[in-house]
Amino acid sequence: MCDQCGCATTPDTVHVHDHAGVVTTRSVDAQSVEILTGLLHENDHVAAHNREHLDRHGILAVNLMSSPGSGKTSLLEATIDALGDRHRIAVIEGDLETENDARRIREKGVPAVQITTGQTCHLDAHMVHDALHALDLGAIDILFIENVGNLVCPASFDLGQHANVTLLAVTEGDDKPAKYPVMFRGSDLVLLAKADLLDVLDDFSPQKAVGHVRDLANPADVFTVSARRADTLVPWIAWLEDRLAACRGGMAPRPRSHPASRHSHHHPHHAGAAE
Amino acid sequence: MHELAICQSLLREVQRVAARNDASEVVRIGVVVGPLSGVEAPLLERAFTLARCGTIAANATLEIEEAPLTVWCESCGVESQVAMNALLCGRCGTWKVDLRSGNELLLKQVELSRDETAGATG
Numbered sequence: 560m561c562d563q564c565g566c567a568t569t570p571d572t573v574h575v576h577d578h579a580g581v582v583t584t585r586s587v588d589a590q591s592v593e594i595l596t597g598l599l600h601e602n603d604h605v606a607a608h609n610r611e612h613l614d615r616h617g618i619l620a621v622n623l624m625s626s627p628g629s630g631k632t633s634l635l636e637a638t639i640d641a642l643g644d645r646h647r648i649a650v651i652e653g654d655l656e657t658e659n660d661a662r663r664i665r666e667k668g669v670p671a672v673q674i675t676t677g678q679t680c681h682l683d684a685h686m687v688h689d690a691l692h693a694l695d696l697g698a699i700d701i702l703f704i705e706n707v708g709n710l711v712c713p714a715s716f717d718l719g720q721h722a723n724v725t726l727l728a729v730t731e732g733d734d735k736p737a738k739y740p741v742m743f744r745g746s747d748l749v750l751l752a753k754a755d756l757l758d759v760l761d762d763f764s765p766q767k768a769v770g771h772v773r774d775l776a777n778p779a780d781v782f783t784v785s786a787r788r789a790d791t792l793v794p795w796i797a798w799l800e801d802r803l804a805a806c807r808g809g810m811a812p813r814p815r816s817h818p819a820s821r822h823s824h825h826h827p828h829h830a831g832a833a834e
Numbered sequence: 835m836h837e838l839a840i841c842q843s844l845l846r847e848v849q850r851v852a853a854r855n856d857a858s859e860v861v862r863i864g865v866v867v868g869p870l871s872g873v874e875a876p877l878l879e880r881a882f883t884l885a886r887c888g889t890i891a892a893n894a895t896l897e898i899e900e901a902p903l904t905v906w907c908e909s910c911g912v913e914s915q916v917a918m919n920a921l922l923c924g925r926c927g928t929w930k931v932d933l934r935s936g937n938e939l940l941l942k943q944v945e946l947s948r949d950e951t952a953g954a955t956g
Contacts, residue, residue, distance in 0.1 A: 590855060590857075590946050598840055598865060599840060599843055680836055711836070714872050716836070740870065740918045
């Protein structure tokens with residue numbers, strides 16, 4: 560599957576690393592096997608592999624998520640304008656259909672790989688792995704992965720990114736973090752986007768949005784940004800450059816706890832669980 | 835509806851466990867799902883009835899254990915049972931807490947049966 564790097568990511572070989580296999584009872588014709596492996600073990604393994612590739616090249620990889628229409632692509636265009644002279648950027652675009660977003664990014668002179676997922680509501684680590692092979696990793700400093708517009712499913716799939724960034728446009732409700740706790744609990748940064756509209760939208764309170772993020776026990780920064788106003792992007796650009804410096808210094812950050820990759824805190828140690 | 839994708843991943847894992855143990859059939863699959871895992875138990879059950887078809891687990895039952903949602907407050911030393919969008923200490927109300935349980939998404943146990951003719955040693 561992965562000819563360029565010589566890695567083994569086929570389903571048959573990933574399991575070499577499992578935590579499995581304590582046989583608790585055994586009779587002639589029946590047995591119960593205790594596993595305690597993540598349900599997304601296979602995805603998580605490929606995600607870890609992607610992260611290793613990115614780490615080796617000193618690339619910062621950011622998983623950009625939001626509901627559809629929150630302005631992910633516009634933010635990327637503005638980010639390329641702000642950062643493109645200093646750092647080499649590449650983008651992986653996830654959409655159900657069309658190459659439109661990748662085309663917009665390419666018009667900025669930045670390489671973009673479009674993944675069309677068909678009816679699949681999220682990107683997974685395998686799709687990103689294939690997309691990585693379509694990019695020259697030696698020529699990238701920051702990789703943005705623009706996930707499928709969806710605040711539910713993408714939260715469950717680790718891709719190998721270093722940080723999760725979630726956009727919440729001020730045209731949405733400021734209680735979105737309370738409605739989609741899995742997504743916002745796993746966010747390393749929340750961007751309140753389209754902030755130029757705050758002047759005319761008096762029902763969105765940035766303070767309330769921050770409060771809802773804190774209610775998820777999440778200390779992540781929350782920045783107010785507008786893709787139309789370069790001055791509002793300064794904290795976001797600084798945030799990216801801090802993390803890029805960490806990646807280059809061999810101190811690549813890890814995303815906040817990922818549901819699927821987390822194991823139980825209360826591993827049962829009992830034996831003989833089955834009859 | 836990412837539950838179907840998760841279910842297919844679960845079944846691939848189960849098939850590997852079955853193969854490693856020379857099983858002829860998977861009888862029961864036990865998983866642990868926390869409220870913050872992003873997976874809905876009823877949707878996972880429904881996806882399972884589709885995804886299991888034609889696999890070694892075609893007749894298996896899926897048992898879903900729902901993990902409690904609890905946080906630990908270091909300053910109070912108190913563990914609280916909380917709601918999904920209010921991960922706050924039950925005593926002092928701070929959000930500076932650690933999640934103790936609630937984001938699990940685990941394959942816990944697989945019950946297998948084996949053909950006696952398959953060479954089991956007993």
